[in-house]
Amino acid sequence: GSNEEVSIMQLAERVRDRADSASEIQVIPYDEAYKKPGFEDFRRRVPSIEKIRNTIGWQPTTPLDQTIDQIIEYYQNELYT
Secondary structure (H helix, E strand, O other): OOOOOOOHHHHHHHHHHHOOOOOOOOOOOHHHHOOOOOOOOOOOOOOOOHHHHHHHOOOOOOOHHHHHHHHHHHHHHHHOO
């Protein structure tokens, strides 16, 4: 978690850029992605880490780009081993 707000499009672009990929980002309309009748998802999430910080003193230490890099490295190793 983090206090950094990132849209899904921004996240997709960051992953694509950090993976040095030319992949096309496909946009699927909300109603198509969530076809189940009555299903609702938050259209915007802005997490707060204040409660966990105040309760147990934890706060994130790994920046988003570093997390993305770690995930890319993990899956590259999985594909080539």
